[in-house]
Amino acid sequence: MILLVLVFAPFLAALLPFLAAQRGRTWIALATAVAPLIGLSLLLSQASRVLAGEVISVNYAWITQLGLNLSFRLDGLSFLFSLLILGIGLLVILYARYYLSEQERVARFFTSLLLFMGSMLGLVLAGNLLLMLMFWELTSLSSFLLIGFWSQQTAARQGARMALAVTGGGGLALLAGILVIGHVVGSYELTEVLAAGDVLRAHSLYPVALVLVLLGVFTKSAQFPFHFWLPHAMSAPTPVSAYLHSATMVKAGVFLLARLYPLLSGTDWWFYLVTFTGLTTLLIGAVTALFQHDLKGLLAYSTISHLGLITLLFGLDSDFAPVAAIFHIINHATFKASLFMAAGIIDHETGSRDMRRINGLWKYMPHTAVLAMVASSAMAGVPLLNGFLSKEMFFSETLHQHLLGSFSWLLPTMATIAGMFSVAYSLRFIHDVFFNGTPINLPKFPPHEPPRYMKIPVEVLVFCCLLVGMLPAFTIDSLLAAAAQASLGHALPEYDLAIWHGFNMPLLMSVLALIGGILIYAQRAPLFRWYDGLPDINARFVFESTVRFLYGLVSRSLARIENGSLQRYISLLLIAVIVMLTVWLAPLSQITGEVALTPVDPLTALGLLVMASSALLTMAFHRQRLTALLMLSVVGLVVAMVFARFSAPDLALTQLVVEVVTILLMLLVVYFLPAQAPTESSSLLHLRDYSIAAGCAVLMAVLTFAVLTRPYQSIADFFLANSLTGGGGTNVVNVILVDFRGFDTLGEISVLAITAIATVALLQGLQLPHARVDNNGRAWSTESYPMMLGILARLILPLALLVSAFIFLRGHNEPGGGFIAGLITAVALILLQVAYGQRWVQSRMGVRFPTLAAAGVLIAAATGLASLLLGYPFLTSAFTHIDLPIIGEIEVASAMLFDLGVYLTVVGGTLLILSGLGRIGHNVKLPEGA
Template identity: 65%
Template sequence: QFPFHFWLPHAMQAPTPVSAYLHSATMVKAGIFLMARLYPALAGTEQWFYMVSFTGMATLLIGAYVAMFKHDLKGLLAHSTVSHLGLITLLFGMGTELAAVAAVFHVINHATFKASLFMAAGIIDHETGTRDMRRINGLWRYMPHTATLAMVAASSMAGVPLLNGFLSKEMFFAESLQLNLPGIWAWLPPIVATLAGIFAVAYSARFIHDVFFNGKPVNLPIYPPHEPPRYMKIPVEILVFACIMVGMFPAVSVGPLLYAAAHATLGGEVPDYQLAVIHGFNLPLIMSFAAFFGGLIMYSQRQKFFDFHARFKEIDEKAVFEAIVLRIVDLANAFTARLENGSLQRYAMLLVVSVLAVAAMPLLDLGIFIGETGLSPVDWPTAIAAGVLIICALLTAAVHRQRFYALVVLSVVGLIVALAFARFSAPDLAMTQLSVEVVTIVLLMLALYYMPGWTPVETPLKRRFRDIAIAGIAGIGMTLVTLAMLTHPFSSISDF
């Protein structure tokens, strides 16, 4: 979907049967299929409606507009596919059950007429040596059988009555009128639907007229063109026959399949709907007539539209996307370079500040940290150990430039912590702490042997005050959290 629709027109290098398979039935429908499967869980909210329906609306119009001006047969069909996928997305975005049924129906119809059109385009390319619509004119007199099949499929794409594309388009028009949007916005979906219908008729008429009529061929690589071998036309004949059968006898030909797919999509009861060729003279039928005759008028005045389109510079969406990706990568690299400057002190500061920022809001919501139970009295050995721990921690910070002394004092901190574990009946933690402490200090002593005995760079006074403030806030915060844990009622997890 827009703005990530550009990959599809670029994926034109496959052989035509593969293009027909990928561009009508499978690969481009994978996201549609996923959206249909998740429809019961995600649909029905305002976010779903606005995000999905307006994305589909933009894709529907942009794909239809661009398809009108493409000279490559496959390019025209690819952009029309983008437009029809936008139509299906818009239907799913509407959030009503009948719109979801119409979306599933159009998935089936689009697969048949678009696959047949891609196969016909492959036949034309095979027999003429080119897909340029400015050169492959007047093929009706050379390939009448292929021309008839392609014209029926293109008419289905345009939504001509008695063909399958007409039925799902009528359901689309009807659902666009059912949206209860406020004020003038209620007119937007029907207007967009009719405008997209006009473009669909215009590019379908261009496909039919420019390829099969419109004078004589111009400098074809293979001349004169002729009908392909019999077996190349059989797939197209089967698909076109399906277009006609669904268009004329929808209830019999596609009714059970559509019901099964709609039931799976909705995840429950399927609403009542009628598969009829004509539902009477109503507003959706008037919209169909407006789209049909408006598209023919647009195609008859196509030179004015081509002149208008020529005023604007062609935009290569792929190049724009890749430029945006490169720009994002450059910004990420610049941000990383600013963040990672090789200073371990800076990394520690950012880590502590991040923890403070994340923890501050929930902790402030808790109110006063000290609970109602109060603190139990502390005996004198524990108080002495706590005092030694505090003094050694302060000394570590004070003498950290003299690395050997800082390491000795730091090892005392670790030893006191191990003794505290043993004092409060956690011998396993005490043993672990002691083992880790010994190994760590020995390794750090070994590292100091190969390093200077002091820190050579003097820290600016401003940065020192910054570090003291951050460390103080972090320490006070941790103290308050500990006090909260110690002074609130405690229940052991063993009771649970």
């Protein structure tokens, strides 16, 4: 429970700064400090248990199918990191209170800070690898908000984006690595994973998992070659840099190294990858740091260098090296946080961070200068300060590794060189800033000491540096031992945290580093000239231009496919279909199957011939639109006959009526569209379209033939057997529609109704002039409505209604049903409209078409709901048979009510579409005699 509060308190408290937003910076900072204070006191209340080696853990099942549990664990290592996160976090909150000005979005800053703090706590306390990854990604996201806090600056935005891209990308690699580990080990729980180190290291996937995890580590901890994001994250406000780059964000990577040390370490892969990455980063960081003129730039590269040192230590093959690494993590956190804060104070008071202009500040701010000098000496590794102890350990460990054989001297040498540069840049931070002449052209002059409380965090941290440096055995020993033991997973080797170990090699190396560093700094002028001669590479510009190049590449290649032509899209789509169908049909050894063909009868053959040739004629005449339409109607009619020929009377009826309505609709549209289409496609395009069409046609024919000549198993038997008993009807097709698959039908009539309403919306406000003449220049008849047709339509209407009622009533048992009856009614009404006009019909209908369509859908749905009310599943039907005179026995079923819904929807929908079209041309008054 304590652990849950510890992790989630910052998240919950993230709103507090906003609540205090109106009351000024002090209140906001106080509101922010609530959660870390609670966390710190909870953490310290567990100190004795944890330092005694106890592991406190909680475990709640979350998504067990994925192996993801809400489990947290507090051991020495996570205790140490939580302490750093909360302790330095509190100091940063105090510092930021004075650093940020009243005009800035202070509440937002502190909220982001709390989110970040919570993510970091979750990351170090997580007891499940997947949960840890979740917090890992949260740190990337929340640090993005922090780094990009001054979003009005381009550098801040780009720096934040770069940090997110690099660490986020690493997070993806880490996810993959974790999944591989989970696959091998069979669990994501840290306890089980750490116990399975031998299994994983012996597994063939071990190198894959290792490389992926290390990618995550190296990107997060800014190791070469992914180090470039860190200096650009310096565009963040200094409290953010002090927090992210001392105790938290970049330490997440090395934390993971410590956490997974028992799982992954101890192989050649581990040694070479980790050691050499660390070594390279150490050297590059140390050398580059010296040449930075920006105060924060120097600290940034120094951070990179120290992270390299820590990584290098984790790579070495001795039990003591990780202890040294963890010790250095603590020391680096304290002195680097204080240095960043000091740099922020200088920036704040002088308005500049350029060391070429900031000189001789000793005179103006002696107090800050003393603090910065102590912290800087700790960074250089001067005796009696904490940095000296861990650096001494580091030198000693580089002497104790043996994996490089006769090249074992390489590591200590390189370490000493890096040590020299480290001394040199620390010296520069002291000498160049506080001495070395007088300030040059500072924006704020003269500088003075910052507010009293802004220095307290620095003082606290520097005090820690001194305390640990002078009295290591009393201050840090037990914490370090607990953390190292939790990381190693077994008992610690013998070691001694004394300041004085006698005259030995590490001491000699330290002395060499000090002397060499002073010499290098003394010779800095020629070195700076040499550095200026190097090609100037700004990682931000390189990164941005790479991103821009990729964008360009993608949009150019996209433009090749997506050029705005719908014709091209559909042709690409069809080509894809052809390719896929070909691939699937290819394994078929022969097209003809084993089922014998049915005999050809001449009449059907003739019908099919008519259908095919009318289709081709439609195609040939598609530019003469009226002709094409006539040809199309022939095709539709023959299709209806084909349905009838092959025992599908329901289909034939439906097709016949739909055909009539469709052609009517098309005629209406043709009336308003240009009667002819121009020729425009090039010969090449025609060739392409013919080929695509032919390809589709051949595949379709082959597929049909192949299927038709093979035996098949249908689910029809179920419907045939249950139609009468379950659905109460002998017309199985209709029973399927209104009963077995009633839910589908409900969906389909809804679609019909929606389409009809959509067409009304599309036609809204549309007014088109009537054409005066036809294609051949003959004037259209101006006589409004022909009398003969009117009389005929009036005669036909009652007959048609009678027929549709008949078809509707018998639909359940004989061919017919709601769909067909609805279409017949619709056709009769349309005929009336053609004869008398849409208004005439509408005014006599008494009910509006949208109401009709909506009522249909509602009735159908209500039928279903009624069965639900009676305790049956949705759309269950009940039926009984009654005898009526003349009509005979009919069936009264709830399905019939459903069919009535279908009927009404079809009538309403169809008429809505057609009458909408009929209306648009009527609004224009024709001039007399036109």
